[in-house]
Amino acid sequence: MGFLSVLSMAHRWVTERAGSGDTVIDATAGNGVDTLFLAQTVGRGGAVFAFDVQEAALERTKxxxxxxxxAESLAPVTLLRAGHERMSELIPASLHGYVRAVMFNLGYLPGTDETLITVPETTLPALEAALGLLAPGGVLTAVLYPGHAGGDTEAAAVERWASALPGSRAQTVVYRFSQKRSAPFVIAVEKR
Structure with missing residues (x-):
C-alpha cells in the first residue's frame, strides 16, 4: 500500500482542521492543485485566497x-498577483486570526523558468504572516523541495524556522521519506 505522498499528507492535515464555511489560503497558487483542494474543502460558504507572483500560475489556477x-460547489476564490510575504497586508483585517489553513508548495512553477523560485527572504516572512493569520488550532503546511537548485537552502531555512517556534505558540511536525534526502517533504505547523 505505501505511505501517503507529501502533498496527500498536507491535504490530510488541512482536512482535519478546515471545513465547510472556513477561510483558507493558498500561499503559492502554482498549477492550482491546492487552490482547488481548498475550494472543495471549505465549499460555497467558505472563502479561498490564492497568491502567486506569476500571471501564468494564476491563469493555470483559474x-x-x-x-x-x-465548479458550482466550490468556495469563491480570490486570486492575488502578489508575493505571499504580503499576506497580512492583503487579507482583510476582519479575517486575521480566523483563517483555518494556509498551504505553501514551494520551489518553482513546473513548465516555466526554473530559475524563478521561492526564496527564504520572502518565504520566512510569509510563514510568519501565515501563522499570525491562523485561528488557534489552524494549520500551516509547507511542501519543500530540496532537490532543485536553491531548494535545499530554502528547505533548511524553513525547517530551522519551524524548529525554533516556541511550543506555547505552535506545534510542528516534519513528514519525509528518510531514505531519500533530496525528496520533497512537508512541514506542518498547528497554531496553539
Whole structure:
C-alpha cells in the first residue's frame, strides 16, 4: 500500500482542521492543485485566497477551477498577483486570526523558468504572516523541495524556522521519506 505522498499528507492535515464555511489560503497558487483542494474543502460558504507572483500560475489556477467537475460547489476564490510575504497586508483585517489553513508548495512553477523560485527572504516572512493569520488550532503546511537548485537552502531555512517556534505558540511536525534526502517533504505547523 505505501505511505501517503507529501502533498496527500498536507491535504490530510488541512482536512482535519478546515471545513465547510472556513477561510483558507493558498500561499503559492502554482498549477492550482491546492487552490482547488481548498475550494472543495471549505465549499460555497467558505472563502479561498490564492497568491502567486506569476500571471501564468494564476491563469493555470483559474483554468483548473473552471474545469472542475464540481465548479458550482466550490468556495469563491480570490486570486492575488502578489508575493505571499504580503499576506497580512492583503487579507482583510476582519479575517486575521480566523483563517483555518494556509498551504505553501514551494520551489518553482513546473513548465516555466526554473530559475524563478521561492526564496527564504520572502518565504520566512510569509510563514510568519501565515501563522499570525491562523485561528488557534489552524494549520500551516509547507511542501519543500530540496532537490532543485536553491531548494535545499530554502528547505533548511524553513525547517530551522519551524524548529525554533516556541511550543506555547505552535506545534510542528516534519513528514519525509528518510531514505531519500533530496525528496520533497512537508512541514506542518498547528497554531496553539
Amino acid at each position: 483554468r483548473r477551477l473552471a474545469d472542475s467537475a464540481a
